[in-house]
Amino acid sequence: MIIRGSNKKQSDKRPHIRSSIVREPGMYHLYAKQIIGDRLFYRQSDFKKLIYTIEEARKKFRSEVIIVVCMSNHFHMIVDSPDIMGFKTFIARKYCGWYNMKYHRTGPLFYESTIKASPLSFDEAKRDKILYNANNPVKAKLSNSPFRYKYSSLKLFTKKPGVWKELIQISNDVIISLFGSVENFKKALLAELEYKKYVRK
Numbered sequence: 001m002i003i004r005g006s007n008k009k010q011s012d013k014r015p016h017i018r019s020s021i022v023r024e025p026g027m028y029h030l031y032a033k034q035i036i037g038d039r040l041f042y043r044q045s046d047f048k049k050l051i052y053t054i055e056e057a058r059k060k061f062r063s064e065v066i067i068v069v070c071m072s073n074h075f076h077m078i079v080d081s082p083d084i085m086g087f088k089t090f091i092a093r094k095y096c097g098w099y100n101m102k103y104h105r106t107g108p109l110f111y112e113s114t115i116k117a118s119p120l121s122f123d124e125a126k127r128d129k130i131l132y133n134a135n136n137p138v139k140a141k142l143s144n145s146p147f148r149y150k151y152s153s154l155k156l157f158t159k160k161p162g163v164w165k166e167l168i169q170i171s172n173d174v175i176i177s178l179f180g181s182v183e184n185f186k187k188a189l190l191a192e193l194e195y196k197k198y199v200r201k
Contacts, residue, residue, distance in 0.1 A: 024119065025082040027066075027174075029129045032092070032115040033074035035108055040073050046099065047151060048163060050075065053095045055168040061087045066174045069133045070151040071140065076133040078120070080174065088115040127178050131192040138193060146189055157182060 034040040041047045047070055054077065058065050063081035081087045096109040120126045134146045134154055143149035147158050153170050155161045164170075172182065179185040 025084070027078065027080040027120045027126055028084050029076065029118045029120055029133075030079055030084075030088055030115050031074065031076045031118075032110040035111050035113075038073060040075070040109075041070065041151075042103070044163075046102075048167060049098055050091075050095055051164070051167040053091050053098075056094070057087045057090045058169065060090060063087050064174065065153075065168065065170050067130055067133055067170070068153040068168070069136050069149075071136065071142075076136065078126070078130055078133060078174075084117050088117055091115060123178060126174075127188070130175065130178070131188060134189055135193055147186075 041050075050070065051068065054065060054068060057063065058079075061081055061083045063079055063083075066078040066080065068077040069075065079087060092110060092113075092115050099109055100106060118129075120129055134152065136146075137143045137149035137152060138146055146152060147154045149155075150162060153164055153168070155164050156170055157172070175185050176182065179188055
């Protein structure tokens, strides 16, 4: 189980805010937060359903998923897609519908009723955002290593990938092309953490 919590009915009283329209094919940072900042995953089955839905979108829209990191009330992912609007809308609608039915709630699930998408046009921006997402659990003190955090696709780089291997297809090709090798990627993750510690001092 990811998170323990009570199931409660809730309605969305926030006004619907339409997200900016993103149509260009390419690599994007996608992120979404539970609408009231509450828990997004009450059980491991909730987490599994989200990852499986992402995999369905990957196949349907012929996209490449580079990294997915799920936190308690939000998630991040880096995706290269020819149709990012279709990709993110499919996930938002399908997962929200399933989640609402399971927990007897109504209304949007994600803040501002959408999964937000930020384009990553340059290699430096891609590297920075991958490092940021991968190290998120360590910075939040949920794990002492980005590779040991149970709800990060970086588990696929280890000998014990857990449920990730059976739920989603993620290639190492983009990370290797951006960092040169998996070892270089690991070094960059450590360097980014050390830099953040230095900046906070």
